[in-house]
Amino acid sequence: MAVASSPFERVTVTMPAELVAGVDRYERNRSRFITEAVRHELKRRRHLELLRSLDEPHPDSLATAALGLEAWAEALPTEDSDLLDPTAGLPLRWSANLGWQEPVS
Incomplete structure (x- = not known):
């Protein structure tokens, strides 16, 4: 899921070696894999935030x-x-x- 014409920033992320190996097993492009994982996590957290706001408006x-x-x-x-x-x-x-x-x- 690419975002059209969004600017990119280079970041340095330090991860345990076994996580990097796990990423490499499924995806040759580490950046794409990590980008998708971060998008998924942000969506999950926004959903939890919405549920929390419904419980405590x-x-x-x-x-x-x-x-x-x-x-x-x-x-x-x-x-x-x-x-x-x-x-x-x-x-x-x-x-x-x-x-x-x-x-x-």
């Missing part, structure tokens, strides 16, 4: 949720008012014990 997110999406959208400057349709999507509420939940009808 930022206080500003809680304030927005308490205010209500429709009221928040109405408070946007008029030039941004078409960015959000508060009637679209699924209504949710935050529960400190359970996380985001559908409201009980």
Whole structure:
């Protein structure tokens, strides 16, 4: 997965010899292998960060949720008012014990 026209930087990485041998068993181009491994790890960490943020939302997110999406959208400057349709999507509420939940009808 190459990134089009992204700048490259040379880095020096020191690794145990057995890891280098393991890389060489699967890939002749060490840089490509390590680049793919780092991309995979960064994606995994971003995913974990997202899950953590869902479990423990930022206080500003809680304030927005308490205010209500429709009221928040109405408070946007008029030039941004078409960015959000508060009637679209699924209504949710935050529960400190359970996380985001559908409201009980």
